[in-house]
Amino acid sequence: MMMSELSNDEMSKVTITAFIEEDLKEGLKALADVERRSMSQMVAVLIERAVIDAAKQGLISDSASKDK
Secondary structure, eight states: GGGSSSSSGOOOOOOOOOOOOOHHHHHHHHHHHHTOOOOHHHHHHHHHHHHHHHHHTTOGGGGGSSSS
């Protein structure tokens, strides 16, 4: 089961902090606007996609892309 298939009840949310360049933040904001998401939601989607792709490529274990 992929993370996007889990219900909100099955996933607990955590807070992370990241420091990025201002121009990258502007690009993130633009992308979030296009997809009608908040910046926080956009970051979560991008991280989820990266983890799933890494698991598919065998870079990380498949279980790392699933909720435990």
